[in-house]
Amino acid sequence: MLDFFQQRFSYIHxxxxxxxxxxxxxxxxxxxxxxxxxxxxxxxxxxxxxGILDLEIESESDDVQPEMYWESLERDNFQQWMNVFLQFNQGIRENIEWLTPLLFKALHENALYIGQLKLLLVQHEIELFDETMIRVD
Known part of the structure; x- marks a missing residue:
């Protein structure tokens, strides 16, 4: 099951x-x-x-991040997700039942914000990004 989520998080990254x-x-x-x-x-x-990793949360939902940090923040989030999968795959953490709803929630929220982003770009007459050929490393 974690392989499914790890693939999805690699894609959304x-x-x-x-x-x-x-x-x-x-x-x-x-x-x-x-x-x-x-x-x-x-x-x-x-x-x-x-929250899953029990680490300090450094920003709130409505904090506007500077553009120059977007990529590094995204990369840091992805690395933290990979730490989650590593801990559960190696058995460092157990009881995965509580984790699954949080993973679905994170995927859902990402899709929600991408949808909002697309709507705003249309409203501002900014071209949309073509997602059909996303390369996943």
Whole structure:
């Protein structure tokens, strides 16, 4: 079961990085509401994964993250998710039943914020990113 989630989190990590790169290309002026939604996407992952790992939560849901840190924050979140999977795969942590709903919640929230991001880009007449060819490492 964890392999399923690990694959999904690898995919959304690549998807999130692709959206970040798309938004930052050409040094465009990104509207504040778009920055807020992308920050919520990053912050929701941060809050959930750090809570699972019992680590200090460093940002709130509505904190607007500076554009220059989006990629590093996304990469840090992904590394923390991989730590979660490593701990459970190696048996360091047991009782996975409580984890599964949190993993589904994190995937759902990511999809929700990507959907909001797409809607805002249409409203601001900013081209959408084509997600059909996301490469997953």
């Amino acid at each position: 690549q998807l999130n990085l692709s959206w970040i790169n798309h938004l930052k290309k050409n040094d465009r002026n990104i509207p504040r509401d778009v920055k807020l939604v992308l920050s919520r996407l990053i912050n929701s992952q941060h809050i959930t994964v750090r």
